[in-house]
Amino acid sequence: MSTIKSRLRKEKIAKLFMQFAGISITGSLFLIIGIILFKGLPFLSWEMISQVPQGGFYIGKEGGILNAILGSLYLAGLSTVLACLLGIPIAIYLNIYTNQSAALVRASRLLFDVLFGIPSIVYGAIAFSIMVWLGIRASLLGGVITITLLTIPIVVRTLDELLKTTPLDLKNITTSLGATKWETAQVLLKYIKPGIFTAVLLAFGRAIGDVAGVLLTTGFSDNLPLYIDEPAATLPLAIFFQLSSPIPEVQGRAYASALILTFVILFIVICTHILASKQKKHKL
Amino acid sequence: MKIRLWKDRWIRRAFFALLILTLSVIAFIGIGLTIKALPLLEDQSLFSILTQSIWSPLKGKFGFLPFIMGTVWVTVIALAIAVPLCIMASLYLVEYASDRLRNTVLPLMNVLAAIPPVLYGVWGVLFVVPLIADYIAPFFGSSTSGYSVLSGGIVLAVMIFPIMISIMVEVLQTIPAELKSASLSLGATKWETIQKVIIKKARPGLLAAVVLAISRAFGETIAVLMVCGNIPQVPKSLFDAGYPIPALIANNFGEMMSIPRYDAALMFAALLLLVIIFGFNLISRVILNKLEEKV
Incomplete structure (x- = not known):
């Protein structure tokens, strides 16, 4: 020793x-x-966020990346809405309608955890080949569907964990007052309201930052995204393309675009943090 | 009353259908990729695909070895950097740090987790690549453009910090206080307790965290693609360029339609990723779930 x-x-x-x-x-x-x-x-300039690319944008001339900013917001917004429409009912089903020790419930939770880890490039690859098979070209819609698949596990697992923490008393009281399961679910949803926004923000953050999924399915366009069946630009892809340019001005714009994306993400993280602490207070 | 029960019943059915629909997506993806990848196996055996190192789509040669090795190199480098750092840092956060420090650092990890891959890539290009080209490689007496497996590994290491830290901290917090007290009361120092009691007890959980991080590293596409050089060769040193599997898929999707078997090869790459990651994720989740149930 x-x-x-x-x-x-x-x-x-x-x-x-x-x-x-x-x-x-x-x-x-x-x-x-x-x-x-x-x-x-x-x-960083006002021009960057208020204009679409003009002629010669990619050799360093006038223009901005409004098309990509809007494209990303549309894409992330739409897929988050879709993911919630699918994910919230699933989380409710897993927590309220089923026996918690049932094999189906445990297997589903496990599968959603695993799905959460599947990289977006795999979703992108399969979505792309389906689109080729169906004869659909790269479009906002393709991107939305791919990103929705990517974000459903986030929504389901976040809400699932939250619903698990709701006091059993609350569930029992509503049931004993004669509420159906659906009515109980409505009460519980109210209880975890700040948590739902957290899940939404988490999904939105993942959706807005993803590249590999949209690279193959959404394409790129210099126009403002107006129709869902047309290709649309996204912010991460705009960063990626501009960075690979040899022209210093264009590269500089890539840095500025990266900065814009950073601001968006930080904003989302701060909101999530505030909401999470609100949920904690809610619990007391 | 009848209406309410009727509503409840239909909602249950609808929600159940949604659950099954969503879960069947994974089966659907697996089957779809397999069907698409099968043509590749017609004129090459699985073994030769995985071990050949010639990648020449125009000649119909699809050897995956360079890409598999690229992925392995990048992942191993990332783990070599991240695993020791993360274990040490989470031990510090759980065993030594004050609540205040812990409550400051853990949210910061959430920020790190929320940063999109492309920003890691930008950081890699702006910081890691020049750092390696100008300082690290000359120091070891070799010259490189900086776009190398080492850059990919470093960027990837930072990307897997948050997932490892958050899981490791959780695992370490489940170690019963009695065990620690028993060891400390026998006169062991805190570090000895960590080595001989805590690490031993936490091993399965720490392992699960590492496995989860590996599967994250395998699938990471854009950040690695931006800094790795993307030359289809088997990397021989830290400063060689590599070409990981996800980068292969992302880079070549545009042109694959014009060359026969090319799409099958890329689908095979995607299938390979899916199978490996699915397996790894499943293993680590099962371990973690078991640990959670014990508490």
Whole structure:
């Protein structure tokens, strides 16, 4: 057995390592945001977010990325709505209509967890080949369907966890007053209302940031997205395309676009955080 | 009253149908990909597809080895960086840190998790790639453009930080306090307790977190594609360019229609990803669910 001194020294060294690990992990977040801020800020202008690409935009001339911003908002908005329309009923079904220990319920939860991990490129690949098979060209609709599939597991699992935390008393009281299961579900939904918005925001954040799914299904367009059966630009793809250009102005715009996307994401995260703490208060 | 019961019954049926519909999507994807990928197996055996290293679609040669190795390199580098850091950091957060520190750092991890892949890619291009080309590679006496498997690994490591930290912290918090107290009261230092008690007890959970991170790393497309170089070769060193499987799918979808068997090859790539990730996810989720039930 080594002396107490050397053991305590080991303790100190280990602690230093752990602190270093913690700092480098948290630091990476600030490094990412810092670099994008530093590079993107000089190129950010009102023109960027208020105009569509003009002629010669991709060789560094006039224009902005309004088409991509709107495209992304439409895409993420529509698919989030669809994912909620499908996901909320499923979460309710899993929690209220079924016996919690039933094999079906456990298997479904497991499957949704697994689905959550399937990368978007796989969804994109299969959606693309279905679209080719049906003779549909890349369009906003294709993107919406792909991204919906991607976001359903998020909505289902978030709401499922929330519904699990609702007090059993609440469920029992509503049932004992003669409510049907559907009426109980309505009461419980009211109880977890801030949580529903959290799920919506999480899904929206995932949807707006995804590239691999939309790359194959949504295409790209310089026009404002007006029709659902036409290709539409999305913000992450705009960043990707502009960054691969050799022209410095265009690359600069890629940085600025990345900065815009960062702002959107940070806004979403902050809203989620506020809502989550609200739900916590709600519980007391 | 009748109307209410009638409504309830129909809602139950509709919701059940939605559940089955959504879950059948996964089966549908699997079957669809298999059907599409089968033509590739007609003139090459599965073994030769997986082990050949010549990728030449025009000549009808589809060897997946460079892409598999590309994915493996990137993933292993990412894990080599992320696993020790994440274990240490989560141990610190659970065992040493004050509540206040913990409640500051964990939400920051949610921010990191929310950052879209493309922004990681931008960061990789702006920071990691030049760092490797200008400082790290010359230090080891080799020259590179910076677009290498090492860049991909570093970017990927940062991307899997949040998922690992959040699961590891959760796992470590389930370790019973009595076990720790028993070890500490025998005179062990905190670090000894961590080594000999906590890590041992938490091993399955930590493993599950790592496996989950691996499957995340396998499927990551755009961020890796942006920094990896994308040359179909088997990487031989950290500074060689690689070409992971998801990047292959993303880069070649436009042209695949004109070349025979090309679409089957890409679908095979997607199927490969799906099967591996599905399996890995399933394993780690089963482990984690078991742990959760124990508590």
